[in-house]
Amino acid sequence: MGTFFVFTLLALGVHDAVAVIHSLKYFYTASRGIPSFPEFVTVGLVNNQPISYYDSTQRREVPKQEWMKQTEEAEYWDKQTKISMATEKQFKASIDTVSQRLNQTKGPHIVQNMYGCEWDDETGKVNGFNQFGYNGEDYIAFNLETETWIAPKPEAMITKMKWDRDEAKIQKDKTYLTHVCVEWLKKYLEFGKQSLMRTVLPSIYLLQKSFLSPVTCHATGFYPDRAMLFWTKDGVELFEGVDPGEILPNHDGTFQVSTELDMSAVPSGDWGRYNCVFQLSGVKEDIITQLDKESIRSNAEKKMQTPSIL
Template identity: 60%
Template sequence: MKVFILLIMGIGLLHSVSAATHSLHYVYTATSGIPDFPEFVTVGLVNREPISYYDSIIRTETPRQDWMANNEGSDYWESQTQISNGTEQTFKANIDILKQRFNQTGGVHVVQNMYGCEWDDETGVTDGFEQYGYDGEDFIVFDLKTLTWIAPTPQAFITKNKWDNDRGWIEQTKNYLTQTCIEWLKKYVDYGKSSLMRTVPPSVFLLQRTPSSPVTCHATGFYPSRVMVTWMKDGQEQYEDVEVGETLQNDDGTFQKSVHLTVKPEEWKKNKYQCVVQVSGIKEDFIKDLTEDQIQTNTGFVPANTSDDGSNSSNNTAPKA
């Protein structure tokens, strides 16, 4: 969903701003028309790490971190299960309502709700949000400043008018986002501080399929997930011919990210190109100079006379992507 895209602070601000920010997010997803897939799923996340899970098949709220299971007893999980049971029915009904609004019958349809809060443990600044999407598009968003709902599509006007006029619902939403959510976030961060507040530096590699392919700066094995990977040319940040990939989670709980630079060999050989990696909470910048001896392929380092298919005889192989 477009509104769900997380923006990361610009280079130079990541260490000083993002390191102290913690978040509690919940994502609800209801679907119809997808065989062998749960019709309703909820995921709770602290600092983008999953802490709880529920779906319409298992119908039980379950912990996703040991520190959640060890600190919250059976009463907590039973109450969360009851809440999710009720929410499941509401979201199934919402899909039917929205299909009518959009004059739809069959097909695959998805309703999503994302809400939560953020807290900066250095400044004390907090924020909250709640938003809904339908079939991959924004549907309705809560404006915490004006305490009103924003409807980016005509089909959402009915919902906006109904919710704007329900002052009890407005006040309840405000109190949750500004108070209750923050209190739970602080509690969860304390539960998992040994894990959530750790830092792990990245390994950085420059990868290329052939001498004419884009050069990829691949950072992996870092924690937390908040990262900035930037290509620089002669000390200036490059925006053109740069493709930024998503931050993905590794099997061990660390993260990886790739940023691709399209540049001709004669261009990077006569200028100073660098990949700069910044990880939230780590003061050090991790820098790789774009030089021939730093570029790797799936079969090893790229020598000057490498054929266009990227083959060579080196045994010094790059890590699996």
């Protein structure tokens, strides 16, 4: 999907814990011509945890966290439902507009919008973003510093020029992204602090598909998602022969990540010099797992003894 919805992992210094950067994000997805998929979906997330959901099938905004059910009354969800229903109409119209400009009136199409803010709880630094995509590619994005819209595609220039001239909209967007959004983020962090501000350490597993496959270090069940997983040799981080993976969500709200290491050219006697290191934001001590063949879980088939035939 290009650079549009790529989540940037928050590096912990050179691998040192830093202050937590919190986020409030909303994702809108309008689609046409995709079977068994709602034509419009909205999801709200705090620190990448879903807090609200609406789609064009159920036509009702609903909470996705227990603390959201307890802190926001029925009137709030009625209001949000009306907003999402109105937004649904706008986005369906946007599909027609963009597809016509790109001369792509046939086939399935998707328009996406991601907007929200980030807040550093130590420095107080705030960042806001508002980005649109079409069929998985960047279409137009708001530059908060220059207060202008960026159009990577020529077809988006009409929208850019129109929105750049709308000073009232620009100031409204800026106020929301740098103030209103941040206030809502802080409110949600307070309401859901027992869930959102918790720290959960992972389970670490060493895996190998076959005897010749790379060794995978897999960390799962951790929270928050600001974590690092890497290999070291004699205490020095390795880059050659390493294939790092992305942090992915688990169904229970925790996260998982894996990193592979090619050990095919390493003598068996040297395996003990390698470690898998996991670091979690806010936790001072690393979790270090030494590479030990006896600890590896493998899918390699064991040779079965052929039964005797009488």
